[in-house]
Amino acid sequence: MGRLDGKVAIVTGAAPREPGVGNGSAMAILMAREGAKVLLVNRSTERAEKLAADIAADGGEASVFAGDVTNTDDVAAMGQAVMDRYGRLDILCNNVGIGAGGGANRVEDVTDETWDRLVDVNLTTAMKCSRVAVPLMRDSGGGGSIINISSIAGALGLTGGPGAAAYAATKAATHGLTLSTAADYAAEGIRCNCIVIGSVATPMVAAAGAEYRQRRIDMVPMQTEGTGWDIGWAAVYLASEEARWVTGLILPIDGGLCALRAWPR
Numbered sequence: 001m002g003r004l005d006g007k008v009a010i011v012t013g014a015a016p017r018e019p020g021v022g023n024g025s026a027m028a029i030l031m032a033r034e035g036a037k038v039l040l041v042n043r044s045t046e047r048a049e050k051l052a053a054d055i056a057a058d059g060g061e062a063s064v065f066a067g068d069v070t071n072t073d074d075v076a077a078m079g080q081a082v083m084d085r086y087g088r089l090d091i092l093c094n095n096v097g098i099g100a101g102g103g104a105n106r107v108e109d110v111t112d113e114t115w116d117r118l119v120d121v122n123l124t125t126a127m128k129c130s131r132v133a134v135p136l137m138r139d140s141g142g143g144g145s146i147i148n149i150s151s152i153a154g155a156l157g158l159t160g161g162p163g164a165a166a167y168a169a170t171k172a173a174t175h176g177l178t179l180s181t182a183a184d185y186a187a188e189g190i191r192c193n194c195i196v197i198g199s200v201a202t203p204m205v206a207a208a209g210a211e212y213r214q215r216r217i218d219m220v221p222m223q224t225e226g227t228g229w230d231i232g233w234a235a236v237y238l239a240s241e242e243a244r245w246v247t248g249l250i251l252p253i254d255g256g257l258c259a260l261r262a263w264p265r
Helices: 023-033 047-056 070-084 112-140 153-154 164-188 210-219 228-239
Strands: 008-012 037-042 059-068 089-096 144-151 190-197 250-253
Touching: 008 023, 008 112, 008 144, 023 037, 023 047, 023 059, 023 089, 023 228, 023 250, 037 047, 037 070, 047 059, 059 070, 059 164, 070 112, 089 153, 089 228, 112 144, 112 164, 112 190, 144 153, 144 228, 153 164, 153 190, 153 250, 164 190, 190 228, 228 250
Parallel strands: 008 037, 008 089, 037 059, 089 144, 144 190, 190 250
Antiparallel strands: none
């Protein structure tokens, strides 16, 4: 039996913008391999359909919902779609996120537009999707697992990265959202945890070039890059019954970087 047999999952931002395996696609693929039925939520239908086909070829089950989770109506429609197709919801992976791009680094450089956009995409989407998911998990009768995706930027800050102040603020706020959600719904068996991602070689990072990737590796105590699969397996654990007593966890997957930089204990 798979670790997620009988469960239904939503993964937002499931298909990467560039070729390769991103965090969202790895989560979706591994959850499907472990027996979950997965709703792939993406703005791009084409990329998500390819991911669904790959999952089907691998023996799993997935379908596509095309929508923008910054839009409240689209999020409501996403919840309706998962119930119409699968009749329940057990797992939500809030994986949507963006960086600022451009040259905005320090707080004095951040424009209102950049700030509002990052808050909307990186933080508000997690709230909106969780707001829809919690009643569906409750009605499904088996508790649930919400998995938020953060970054070491939210735990340690960044220096010299584009949009670091705004990006780091949204990721740190995701930790607070995780802890509050975990506390509010623990008695109902709905768990909420957060994966803090370190220097992972996603398709988006690969496009930044070898020099940038090497700088990221040099920061990591283990002196290697992570992959989307490392994030995917962590999500499988947090979604499974193996983690039935785990909620409010802020889990770094980072090759030891947070441990080196005085992670709060």
